Amino acid sequence: MKAIVVKPSSKGVEVRDVNEKEVQNFGRVKVRIIENGICGTDREIVQGKMTSARAPQGRDWLVLGHEALGVVEEPFGEFKVNDVVMPVNRRGCGKCNNCLMGRADHCETGEFVEAGISDMDGFMREYYYDDPKYLVKVPKGIEDIAILAQPLSDLEKSVNEIIKVQERVYWTCNDGTFSCRRALVIGSGPIGILVSMLLRSHSFQVIVANRREPTEIEDQIFQEIGAEYFNSAKGYTELKGRFDVIFNASTAPPTVIEDIIPFLNYNGVLGLFGFPPSGEMKLSFQEIQRLSLKGVAILGLANGQKPHFEEAMRHLSQWKITWPKTTNKLITRTVHVDEAPKVLSFKEENEIKVKIRW
Amino acid sequence: MKAIVVKPSSKGVEVRDVNEKEVQNFGRVKVRIIENGICGTDREIVQGKMTSARAPQGRDWLVLGHEALGVVEEPFGEFKVNDVVMPVNRRGCGKCNNCLMGRADHCETGEFVEAGISDMDGFMREYYYDDPKYLVKVPKGIEDIAILAQPLSDLEKSVNEIIKVQERVYWTCNDGTFSCRRALVIGSGPIGILVSMLLRSHSFQVIVANRREPTEIEDQIFQEIGAEYFNSAKGYTELKGRFDVIFNASTAPPTVIEDIIPFLNYNGVLGLFGFPPSGEMKLSFQEIQRLSLKGVAILGLANGQKPHFEEAMRHLSQWKITWPKTTNKLITRTVHVDEAPKVLSFKEENEIKVKIRW
Amino acid sequence: MKAIVVKPSSKGVEVRDVNEKEVQNFGRVKVRIIENGICGTDREIVQGKMTSARAPQGRDWLVLGHEALGVVEEPFGEFKVNDVVMPVNRRGCGKCNNCLMGRADHCETGEFVEAGISDMDGFMREYYYDDPKYLVKVPKGIEDIAILAQPLSDLEKSVNEIIKVQERVYWTCNDGTFSCRRALVIGSGPIGILVSMLLRSHSFQVIVANRREPTEIEDQIFQEIGAEYFNSAKGYTELKGRFDVIFNASTAPPTVIEDIIPFLNYNGVLGLFGFPPSGEMKLSFQEIQRLSLKGVAILGLANGQKPHFEEAMRHLSQWKITWPKTTNKLITRTVHVDEAPKVLSFKEENEIKVKIRW
Amino acid sequence: MKAIVVKPSSKGVEVRDVNEKEVQNFGRVKVRIIENGICGTDREIVQGKMTSARAPQGRDWLVLGHEALGVVEEPFGEFKVNDVVMPVNRRGCGKCNNCLMGRADHCETGEFVEAGISDMDGFMREYYYDDPKYLVKVPKGIEDIAILAQPLSDLEKSVNEIIKVQERVYWTCNDGTFSCRRALVIGSGPIGILVSMLLRSHSFQVIVANRREPTEIEDQIFQEIGAEYFNSAKGYTELKGRFDVIFNASTAPPTVIEDIIPFLNYNGVLGLFGFPPSGEMKLSFQEIQRLSLKGVAILGLANGQKPHFEEAMRHLSQWKITWPKTTNKLITRTVHVDEAPKVLSFKEENEIKVKIRW
Incomplete structure (x- = not known):
């Protein structure tokens, strides 16, 4: 499948084919990516400037992307086919009390991983598999702006x-x-x-x-x-x-x-x-x-976890009603995945949020 | 002006003319009522069954109504003409710490008053004057269901x-x-x-x-x-x-x-x-x-105060997006004020919320 | 060694010899018991009236005692020889978040065990072995009343x-x-x-x-x-x-x-x-x-855990200074272990706390 | 009566006679001072270095002293004659919610006053009158070290x-x-x-x-x-x-x-x-x-209020039992009031707390 790949610490980004078996997966729910958001962190990684960016162990490249929307492809537990979901991007260390209680935002070992940033493949790829614990349901009606729920x-x-x-x-x-x-x-x-x-x-x-x-x-x-x-x-x-x-x-x-x-x-x-x-x-x-x-x-202050993603979905829903002119202005550009390398390398004037469409 | 009036402890309700000077007002913001909601408490009062209902001191009748939407008629502070507002219905005792901190829901003296229920004229009247402290702004876009914010x-x-x-x-x-x-x-x-x-x-x-x-x-x-x-x-x-x-x-x-x-x-x-x-x-x-x-x-558990009214407005906005079929079903009937005595005396099958339109 | 033994649901109690291997131990710190307290629960068990009393799996008898002071016999971690300690009497299920966070008082599975009461041998015996996690240090200066820290x-x-x-x-x-x-x-x-x-x-x-x-x-x-x-x-x-x-x-x-x-x-x-x-x-x-x-x-409200035992030690210390007449009156009788069956079967008038001395 | 007096911003301190009517009082409970503590702030004021020191309005001198123990001289409410008390030294602005709730440590107007420091006469004088709200009872048994409750x-x-x-x-x-x-x-x-x-x-x-x-x-x-x-x-x-x-x-x-x-x-x-x-x-x-x-x-972090003074009394009581060698060492010197100017001008080696005895 196609994926957007970087080599941490080096400049550059490419859309290339990766094999399902050579990239990381995290669970049993198959999620087909429909959109990725781009933020300053992605661009810093592409510029080779982010010193904390790290590829998963044993290789020098990383699938980029920590802002993503996807659709569930096979039913699993509470998830039905075609449910739109967003993955939580930081995953806990599995050791400290904060991570065990679902609050990796306050991880005390520093051994957490972050999708598309450090030690964990990101979500800029055609599909991947995840644990339902890290998937957040996206309400119908805000799918156009839901990509904002990750930064939010x-x-x-x-x-x-x-x-x-x-x-x-x-x-x-x-x-x-x-x-x-x-x-x-x-x-x-x-x-x-x-x-x-x-x-x-x-x-x-x-x-x-x-x-x-x-x-x-x-x-x-x-x-x-x-x-x-x-x-x-x-x-x-x-x-x-x-x-x-x-x-x-x-x-x-x-x-x-x-x-x-x-x-x-x-x-x-x-x-x-x-x-x-x-x-x-x-x-x-x-x-x-x-x-x-x-x-x-x-x-x-840094990082939000599942409860915060859920609150973000609720606020985005609320804001579509109360501040419709504003919510209409927040996505300033949507590009096809093949154009991703270009928008990842350059920030337009007046850009608020650019998203990549698969 | 017209008002819906009851005599606490007696059965009955009537729409009649009252003089602005003989009914209570609570501040300087003129609010023209556009809608009232009806709930079980109103009907109990009308049936003369609610023992805690009490007219304001010095008379035996009370303006009914604790669920209301109105429009601001004259600009005042942060309020502009035509802003839609909902009044907070319980007002504190002015003595205990909970009331002084804006939390009359936990009044410790029991000397709070409740619009349309006890010791305070309600909102089923053409207009009244209020203190901005007790007025909650209604977001455009939920005006059709905002009356639910009071029970919510x-x-x-x-x-x-x-x-x-x-x-x-x-x-x-x-x-x-x-x-x-x-x-x-x-x-x-x-x-x-x-x-x-x-x-x-x-x-x-x-x-x-x-x-x-x-x-x-x-x-x-x-x-x-x-x-x-x-x-x-x-x-x-x-x-x-x-x-x-x-x-x-x-x-x-x-x-x-x-x-x-x-x-x-x-x-x-x-x-x-x-x-x-x-x-x-x-x-x-x-x-x-x-x-x-x-x-x-x-x-x-009883009563919500201003922070809870504001949260109610936010949830109603959110729900219009996430659960549109449900929010569409919650107002089961809207009647003209002249029909109010009838709907106040009788609950229809399948009724969820009935509102009176002025 | 000697131990005070009951058969849950049956009336009666006896001081008898038990083998170190046939009674339960919980860790590696050897604790020699110096005192046990007696409370209403002990007496209910002795009377065979406490329906929730249960012997450890596989046998019909139980070492009684959930209030105890002991001395550490061999150095271990922060514990020195002759440190006076009190054991926490309820131990968690090891599964729910409350127990994992050291708060078995709010165990959610109900699978906790209680020393001398249910599923766990108690502390009325010459010595036993415990996990330092469940041992609370007793300050010098309150050893005469420290047995009260368990109920406190x-x-x-x-x-x-x-x-x-x-x-x-x-x-x-x-x-x-x-x-x-x-x-x-x-x-x-x-x-x-x-x-x-x-x-x-x-x-x-x-x-x-x-x-x-x-x-x-x-x-x-x-x-x-x-x-x-x-x-x-x-x-x-x-x-x-x-x-x-x-x-x-x-x-x-x-x-x-x-x-x-x-x-x-x-x-x-x-x-x-x-x-x-x-x-x-x-x-x-x-x-x-x-x-x-x-x-x-x-x-x-029920049960205290380690933080509460520590606070109890602090309050007992404080009270010895501020209310010395009262703290002097709280231990109304101290008996030798051989008399334990008698005091376990009968409550004296004016008794506040009776303790057994080993 | 005698009082220890400074002129804020000027160097120097003197014991001199002041008239009861020319110094501030704060209520109706007569308190005869028995001890004052000295801390770095007092010495800074005496050296004329503390820029925030301020005399009460209308004069250029200030009674020093924010650490004090006194005895109640006339019965009042819950206070009996000879009760030993310590005054709370910061008093609220009377306006903001934090002060109204007894928490002048978080005053939001900055208009609080501090005894012996700014805008309020201190406690280094033979006697004064106070409001019971600001008096903290000192348990018998810790009177020798209770002066530490103010810094604590x-x-x-x-x-x-x-x-x-x-x-x-x-x-x-x-x-x-x-x-x-x-x-x-x-x-x-x-x-x-x-x-x-x-x-x-x-x-x-x-x-x-x-x-x-x-x-x-x-x-x-x-x-x-x-x-x-x-x-x-x-x-x-x-x-x-x-x-x-x-x-x-x-x-x-x-x-x-x-x-x-x-x-x-x-x-x-x-x-x-x-x-x-x-x-x-x-x-x-x-x-x-x-x-x-x-x-x-x-x-x-700055300042403690009445709940903290009460906790300080509790901790001092506890510590007398658990750490007697330490509590015995904390008061390193006690001097007569006439020697106060000397100890206020010079800190001895190994000093922990010096107190003045009236």
Whole structure:
């Protein structure tokens, strides 16, 4: 069958034939891939820049792809033929309590594997076999945007964890919701947009910041979802007030964190999600004193697991009804698998999510 | 203006003219009512059977109605003209910590008031004025079914509380979700249907029980949402296995609770939501011993507040996409306000939710 | 070696020689027993009345004893020779998540075993071998009362669970503690005394009720710990106000529960700990309605595990300092092992805790 | 009456007469001070170095002292004459939800006041009047060391918050306790010692690090409480393994944080408690990436409130029994009030806690 293959640490990607027996499978449910999504991680791997990318043991190549939709080809347990499913992309170590409880996002051994990224063949291939435990059902009616559930799952986990951690204080407002809480999202790429939608769905006030004027599409999106846009090219000082949540959804250098920390409110949370690609940040002794005095929490956030994929499916369904103009804009391009190498090597302007169609 | 008026403890209901000054208002946002929903509580009041119904101080009549949709008539704060809104129906005592934190569902003084039920004029009138704190925005796209958000809010609170209470044990399954947990819903009326939808949306396995064969509509609904139906006319012994959640969504006599308690699993939760109208139940010493040994929790559940109304709006949006056949069946009849007294006095066969249109 | 042996379901108990090879051991740490405690369960087994008592597979006799202190005889891991230890008495099923996480108190298969009670030889013998995982270190300085840590562990778990479950509401008072919360403890036996001490240590107001005048010892204890005593011979109506916690620490018939339920406050918790030996209770439809409206929680409570044994050791240490008169009164008699059959067959007046000395 | 008085921002301290009417009082319970504790904050104020120190409005001098024991002089509510009490030193803003719920440690307005530090007269005076809400009862039997409850209260809050935040993951070990979790405490001063005792009491493994060999007293203390000591003069690389908790209990420069962050385990928590007095730290992009990937939490920690003072009293009672050699060593000197200016100006070698006796 055809598969999209990379050699980790080397530049390049190709669509080539692989034998069912030489690629990894993970269970007994046959899944025919219908779509893959492309994200920044895929492109970093293709550029040979992602140092943590690793082929499965014993060979130097890897099937790419961690965002996928497929159809079940043979009935199995609760799955019927033609059910549309999405695979969970990180698989646990099988040893630590977090992984045993289905929460490989908090694996404690570091021995988890990630489809299409490290130690595990990905989903950019005609079909593969999986364990039902890792397959998430896609509701009819959102199949056009369901590919977004993979990146969204990471954000579901992140926002859930922020809310859970804030149980350390009285954080709900006098109407019992989060309507008085202000969130600042750094970055207006796909991650910035999705996390803004999620925070709005949890009733937060949301301001999205980027170091430029918003595009027309961004303008329309943030208007529909009720978020504000802020051009941070000249810093954040014109943003009035403090923030209860600051979520770094950008790949800006670490200095952005240095710049925004003073804007955290008492008991505020800084979510570290985006990966800075280079550089460093500084914190003075006064700033460290203030972190203590203000009772701030800084959280490292990564990965979503099955419960988060399921929540992502629910939010995408909800958003199709409440924010139809926005959900219509999120898939900016769909290409045939033979064009995949091209879109994997180059990001278009205004791209939000590109998907590959098999 | 016209209003639907009752005299608590007396039988009867009438549509009559009331003066804006003689009825209660609660704030500065003018809301024109467009729809009211009718539920069992309204009919009990109309029949003069609800002993806890009470008129506002100083008079013997009460504007009925605790389920309502309205449109904002004058801009106010975050509300724009023509925004569709639903009012929160229970208002806090203003004294206890739960009410001060926006959670009058757990009022500790008992001095809360309830629109159209006790000490507070209801929403079955042409217009009224409210405090924005108690108004919930209705997303475009679900206006046809949004009236269900009021009863659903009570269930959102109930299911949230069950899940919160179960943090006392390891209750998520090995995939991190509730997919291995079995819930039994007693009753297949509107409450039974809505709570089944909610439990399915939280990944529970759901069996709905009633003491008769399902109607055709019920059959279609439970099939779409993936719940099982069980005819309990001959008891529950043919139901295999135990239940992690048993939710009483019926108005069956207390003996139903006596009958189902033995079916609770270790660490199981029994949610007491429905109101038995008469009768009593017995528990033997052996059954009480088993409640201890099995670590069971029995929870009294009532009322939802603003966060639960907002979640209800989100679930209704989600369900329109994922279960369109079901959401299409939930409003079984819409009548003009002049017909309200008739529908308030008589429940049709197969009725799920009837609404009054102004 | 000598052991105290029973034949489950038959009346009787004897001190007899058993061979190390014919009794069960559970690990590699050799523990020489120095003391055993006696409780109502032991006496029920000796009377042949406890239907759930069961010998280990393949024989009809069981070594009795679930309350024990021992000394380590050979160094092992963190244990040094002469360390005083107490064994955890319930051991998990090895299958369900709760047991795998060290919380056999919430075992979901029911396949746990209990030392000296069901399927597992107890600790009334000269020595045995155990797994360090189940051994709890006893601090020097409380060895005289440490035998109480076993019954206290069950109550540590119970009170922790009550507090955890109440996270469903705003339950702490305006000073951040539980000082405004009122607890009613039914029963003034050893369990009633220990749970009262525990609730006082969590800052609750405590009233202990029994159907008679307090003994002189009880008077002194409740005065020192700051609890009130109430003679409930004529019912509870003279107790003013409602209770946020009602804890059944008695073996009174189920009607006591019927009688006290109306005294639960809004959001109150009823803890079912004590085992009624016979009889039944009734609940009317009105009372069931009130449970819902008042948001009450009823919790079945049993068993403590290692974290609770450790907390019990900490509380006993604390209490020796803060309530020395009370801790001095809790061990009412110490007998030699040869007298064990006698004290196992008969409970003295004013007994709180009797222990057997090897 | 006599009082110990400072002029914030100026160097110096004096014992002088003040009039009852010119100093602040806070309620109706008359408290005669018997002891004050001295800590680094007091000395910083005396040196004129603490920029956040502020006199009450309208004057330039402040009564010093936030650690105090007193006796009640007139009966009031639950307080009897001669009850020994300790005042809570931070008082809330009266506006935000956290303060209204008795948790001024998480005040959101920043308008709280602190006795003897900012905007509120302290407790180094012969007597004052307070609100019972802010008075904590001191158990007989720990009066000699109870002054430690004030600094300990800050640590009770800190450790509670760390444990609460970690509910985001499966963090208890397979025996249900924290026995498998490793904590690194930076600093072996009074704060380092107290937090190590606290972490040991929660069953953590504890290593205390300082950049020198331990003193003889430290050696004895860490041996009794079962903590390890590590000389970090040459860095932390010889410490094997990673840490689940790293608690900064030192006033080392920020580079210490830079150095220890790589030693955080997956899901680890870094508690920022100590105040670095100068300098800055750097974090590289790789380290920030690792914080995300490892799911780390960094918490700013400060201040304890009434529930934490009460827990501190309980732990001090427990520790007197379990670690008597250690509790005997913690008060290193007691001086008469007239000598206070001298001890406030100079810290002796080997000092742990100095107290002033009235």
